[in-house]
Amino acid sequence: MNVDETNLPGLGRRKDFMTASGRRIGVVELREGQTELIVSTWDDPDTCQASIPLTSDEAATLGNLLGGTHLAMKLAEEHKDVPGIVTRQFSIAADSPFQNQPMGKACIRTRCGVSIVAIMREGEVLPSPGPDVVLHPGDLLVAVGTQEGLDSAAHILRHG
């Protein structure tokens, strides 16, 4: 993918690209550290329909959502020949009982036979995380297991 980088003298940088559907999307990184998500309008790709200011947490969460979907799609593709195996994503909410706790404390694998195969954090992937990895709010867990196992894993992560 070809991402255009443009200097905005005195203000920051713009990084964007054209989608196949003909719209320009990207981010503006301001000097002061804020990020804006930009989406161009349909009829005029020069202008923005929306420029949404994001805090660094929000930007990281959005990056995780997009990156996580990508990862989950790939995994689902690989597992599609194995019946009964499903890939799903869980995000760690700010009120999750396991935030700032090592992942092993949730005992996901022991209790429901589900494997956490990756954690998306701030746009990066932590592959096969061990039980001592500390969970942060906004983390996106990519999990593989049976439908029932994943349902109970979701319940554990939300309510302990």
Add this chain to the structure above:
Amino acid sequence: MDPLAQTLIELGAVVFCLGLLARLAGRIGMSPIPFYLLGGLAFGAGGIIKLEGMHEFAHLSGEIGVILLLLMLGLEYTAAELFTGLRRSWQAGVLDLVLNFLPGAVLAVLLGWGGVGAMVMGGVTYISSSGIAAKVITDLGRLGNRETPVVLSILVFEDLAMAVYLPILTATLAGVSFLGGLTTVAIALAVVSVVLMVALRHGHHVSKAVHSENSEVFLLNVLGAALLVAGAASAMQVSAAVGAFMLGIAISGATAHNATRILEPLRDLFAAIFFVAFGLNTDPASIPPVLGWALVLAAATAGTKMITGIWAAKQAGIARPGRFRAGAALVARGEFSIVIAGLAVASGAVPHDLAALATAYVLLMAVMGPLAARYVEPLAKSLIRPRAVAPQL
């Protein structure tokens, strides 16, 4: 009354009123600059209330305001940004200079203000307000727009042009001989190039020299350095403002970022006093006679900035609506037009009508600029559409 008490009361009242005016400006989403000017007109010679006590303080504070305005302008850019900006936008920059310098200069000659007046008025009509433009672009959510870098690089070019223009202006205003003027310009150009080269290669040393973890020490270092450099530049007839601008460029990276944060409230205070001080020296009664000319000049230079923006955006491959947006973003004139007029008036080398004309002009342009930026798009669309349907009729 005790003169000190009088000064304090007047200054307090004026600053407090400026606060109210700035709040009003914010409420209706406008730049506070025209309000500050109006405030100055109301309190100055021939205004509603005449304030005498704070004159001296206002004058010095105004000077510091100009230094801080230019210092912060320099802090905004890195030397590398200036170089790439210059390389990419020089054609549009030159067109901008010619188209927008001429109307002011021609009018000054028509009004019989001579070469010096033409030099001053040309500068007043040439320079867009980068402060208003940046605020308009941010407020209207146009940071991600494709024409925005075009607009910003024209602003960068203008700011660099100021670094060359101001020393020439200072020399002209001081009435130095042709040879003396050439020497000053040569010194100015040499200083500007040396500072840019130093900033590009050794900017971190300058940054290190003023940097401190302690914000109090840092503030005193930056402010002290700025006043010292500005004073030294002024002594060499290079213009205090340019000295401050150059120091701002030489400071880079995290230090520049911190300096901006720390200096911003100071700049806002002193720049506001600077606009008031300029208004204080202008008699409101002198404005009506020049108002007609100010309107003509406003209309003409709004047009020339539109042409500049449209041409530059077209060169960059922007579609028609974006070209109009780029033009309109450049229309506003503000702080630097007043800085130029302020230098000229302080030197006494230009007629007093010039201050009145510049005030009226900036009042118009600071209001008109943001309005133009906001409404040019629907206006352009309604103008373009009938043409598109015309063949079917």
